[in-house]
Amino acid sequence: MDLWQSLLLFAVLAPGVVFSAISLGWLLGWIPSERFVSRITGVTFSASVLAIAAIVWRLALTGSPSIALRLGNWFAVGRYEFPLVLLADRLSLPFLGLTVVLSGLVGQFSATYLHRDGGFLRFFLLLHLFAFGSLLAFAAGSFDLLAGGWEIVGITSVLLIAFFQQRAAPVENGLRVFAVYRACDIGLLVGVFAMHHWAGTASFAGGLPHLTETQAVIVCLLLLLAAAGKAAQVPFSGWLPRAMEGPTPSSAIFYGAISIHAGAYLLLRVQPILAQSKLASTLVVAIGAVTAIHGAIVGRASADAKTSLAYASLTQVGAVFVEIGMGWRWIAVAHILGHATVRTLQFLRAPSMLHDYHQMRSATGGELSGVGVHWEELLPERLQLGLYRWALDRGHLDTILDRLVVYPLMRLSRFFAKLDAIGWRGVAGRRGETAISLETSARVGGH
């Protein structure tokens, strides 16, 4: 392992090590002080920034395309292997850099913002775990390792949405997001299995797995499902405003910057095979375009700071999907970097909205001119109303998902609960506890 490889390893592992060390200590009864936590956060991310910068510097000097680090196999069974490969190339480095810089800045912000909050330590543990997850996903040299990081990002995202666990709404919304993530992650998992099945590997450190055209389309579609879920693309967009329950800095880094762009990164990774398939790339463009338009319209009718920012993010991520579908990889990367920076700042400044509007109003003498034309006003009145109504319900997406997926699933689960209860009655009847078990299983089913 040379210096550059160890730097890469360090950058990826550092937040993970901090997370494990502190949480282990915590489990053993140690409660670190706020000062210690914020210091160690600052040091970790500063060091990671330097490490990533050194790698970029090195690649730029030598002109070599990537640094790969093979840590051996997790396991190998016959033809099947699970290699642990880290890869820093021109695609992953911008994402790695973005992650460490923004995590460090958000850590700096949060040290002050969460001062004296009961969940201070929990927040920072999750921030480190998240950083580790996303660095792992971005530095992974194979899709299976990427899936590991992906899942870590997902679970920290959910835990931070439900950060204020003493109130019901954050927990409910966190659960909803969790459900959407789980459903969509099926795409990633099955996609990885399919790659292993067909190509014998899911590693892309030495080029993407070789797939036939049909296989490639299937894999692309599966990965697209995962990417669309993570990036809140239509029809999954309804979870994004719900994710605004967490503390402001977590909204910023997850839904303004890193997590929301993870789907785009996944698609960028498979972009070469995506480009081979007309069907898949058209679908990516279509989903992106629909999402962008959806986000733009719904965002126009959102009256609270964070929801309107969430839909603004969505709009641009949709646009990024379009770019990827069209094959403009480097434009997409540049777009992501710019967008993530703007949005992080905007989310962090969201509480200033009041002040900003006051400033703008007084500077312009009281009236804010509509910038450009309100094109919705060009529509006939009936259509305007209909469209506004549609925008207000956020494109009916959640309502439709509820009706088409959630309720039928719940009915199905209730049916199974009943079956289960009948089975139980057979066993429990002998012990005379039928009523109780019936009640319990009905309740379980009901949930």
Add this chain to the structure above:
Amino acid sequence: MGASDHSAGSRQERLRDAIDRAAHLLPMQGPIGVFVHHNTLHAFEDLPFERAVIEAAQIFGAEPFMSEAAYRSELARGRIHAGDIGAVLDSEPDGVVFPGLSRRSLRRAMITPGVREFDAATVLWRSEQGDLARDFRQAALRALFDACFARTVAHEEEVPEPRPVDEVIHPWLIRLCSVFLDQGIAYWRMPGREQGFYRSVRTLLSQPGGIFPRYLTGLDEEFRRQEYFSFSAADAVLDCLDSQCFREADWPDVLAAELLALPGWAGLIRRLEEDPRLAPHESIPCSLVDFLAVRLTMARAAARMGAGEPGPHESPLKTAERRRLSRTARVYDAARVVSLSAAEITRLSDAEWKAFASEVKACNGLERRRILHLAYERWHEREILRGLAGHCRYRGLLEIEARPAAQVFFCIDEREESIRRALEEVDADVETFSAAGYFGVAVDYKGIDDAHAAAFCPVVVKPEHTVMEQPKAEDAGLLERRRLRRRLLGILMHSSLVSSKTLVRGWLSTSALGLLSAIPLIGHLLAPRRYAQLREWLNKSFLPEPRTELTFMRNTAQSQGAVAGLLVGFAPAEKVERVASVLGPAGLHRRFARIVVVLGHGSTSLNNPHESAHDCGACGGRRGGPNARLFAAMANRPEVRAGLRERGIEIPDDTCFVGGYHDTCSDDVQLYDLESLPETHQADLGRVRESLDRARTLNALERARRFEGPPENISAADALRHVEERSEHLAEPRPEYGHCTNAVCVVGRRALTRGLFLDRRAFLVSYDANQDGDGQSLAQLMAAVVPVCAGISLEYYFSFVDNDRYGCGTKLPHNVTGLVGVMDGHASDLRTGLPWQMVEIHEPVRILFVVETAPDRLMKVVNNNPMLKQLVENRWIRLATIDPVSGAVQVRRDGGFEEFDGSVDRLPVALSSEEWYRGKLEHLPMAWIQAAAGGR
């Protein structure tokens, strides 16, 4: 409906009455941009405090006092005194529970050593594995429990009505309210909102083709039906009420329950209905009937779909058996603390047992907390009065005879107490005064950078005059340039904000220019103070700053201006009157220094929706700089001085007034119009400026002790940098602690408090009883000061004791909505009250007014003012007097004044404030500060 129905008109009137009655429970908070402190329970002011908090707690589902555990820990650390608990119990009626046990002794035992609280959900576990199980290891206690259990019956528990309908309709209703009230966040305004909430929502939701959540299916049909019959909002409300067969007598309760499901939104709609001008940018026709019509129609549709069916009534955790157990446990614990044995319990007659059980029940958790709270306040009252009386008795009240080096007026705000003390410490020849921070000039003011004029005065006052800031003639061109450039900046800022959110423009701007955001992001987070300085420097170099003056002169000839019928400027007599209204009550009639500084105050912080709550309450939640500047300008006019002379206020010709502004967050002090100060006064100015500069540094140091961030041994200069950084920090949820810890208001001469360390907890009002023969000044002062201070004190009280219900919870998930308020996350009620970060170190006591006058004179003033009378008689504020001559202290208890009965002894002495507070985080007791007392 309509004209054919003969009784419709009167029914609608009765409905309106019912709504009015229900609506008075709603919070009084208006749009958050101008935050005015109110008594959270203003609707209950006609009840005595202790009863009001408990009744309100039932209605709002809130806590009336701190938790019993909190009082217990205060008891443990000596903040509550056993003697005070005794005194409280002694002041209340005693009785015999059964021979050998009096109510007083039972209650005393139930508070110290105290009983535990039990509830049905956990009692079983506690009796099997918890503290009760430990008790039961002693056979006597086990027997006692069994004896109690044998005589206890399970009580009926009232199951709170579940409201599953809320879950279904709130997401919709909240979104509708937020777009309806939006002041500019949404780029696309709600169509048709100028027709009011009900009409616009009806039109919107009756559109064909909309998809509704399962439980709201049919809502569009319902709205279409109402449209077909051309219902008004009131018709729709009546229709919904009738469909559920409510009697008219029940209307207020039913409607109140509907309104209190979303009190924040309903309250804001109510406020904007009462005063549409409160809307910061866009005026919207609000009406509570509209809100109710929409809400009830939705609830009706949801109930029709079966959303309203209540769940199982008995909670499995609270079965009859468990309720009986918990009730037993309560009686048992009381019996235990008064050392009753099982045998004694069994021997009680039925009547005696009943009396005992009901006496125990009467002294429930709420009652114990009430008693503990009164004891908690009594300790505080004693400490304060002891200090003030001791100051009078042992130090005596010396008036400075020589001409002071300078005189400085501050606002009465308790945050200014420390800087006043610091100023007196650094320059013993400076004399300080205080008056409500609008300094008697209630104006509609428009600065050169403002788009609209705003009222700079207490909310209860309507300004009759308008004053504008305008550039001096030679600088008019500069202003033009400034306006133009600001306009450019504003447009740039707005279009970059909007374009970052739209599709096509956002595409271009985020990908091409997005990375530029890294500069402010890194600047703000890594070097907040430097970055703020950089921005200020850029601002200064880009925007020219014209010298300005105020248009406050009016000859009686030119009068009503075009602006809303307000008088433009003040006529000479009006000016005299304004200046006299401040100098008169303060007792500053002669012996003026060569320079008199008048400091308004306000607070600047970043990223803080509650910023305005830190501004000057007496200026209606605005920054009081213009008022101070205006006051000084008036007092400098020769004709005003002539007028004042006729009223007995002699301002010598060599006295100059200077207006200024103190920022309570960054501790910045600015002085205005210094170029018009004569050459002869430059030395005086230099001296007072230097003193102020040192005072603000010391003030920053004293404030820094409360924050956990700065190190204990921080230097004063670093403390100043620290508070400056706080005011410029993007991530700082507590830029300053605001009015937190306020507890006292002293109305009297500064001599009464000069040299006393009051820990930034006392409002100070300058009042000289010796120069107020007829009590006119006192009446004027009390009418202005009491509502403001009581509002602040009570808002802090309630936001502290139940931060979730009366306050707005933690700031961290707050989300600015429609520029009118904050929500938690993306869809919650509008959160009113104060956030936890603003109140976390508060000590919830009712404010104690100590007035330097005789009790009968004070009560004459109070009784002549209905508002004061109500606050005093119902004990929303505490009251004491201190005699201007003898220094004797009287305190108001049980409707009359009694001699203060605590011991009066010497206070601890410290050389300087710093010596007293350095390194301490907690509330500090009073002390004599030698330096601040002018060396005495």
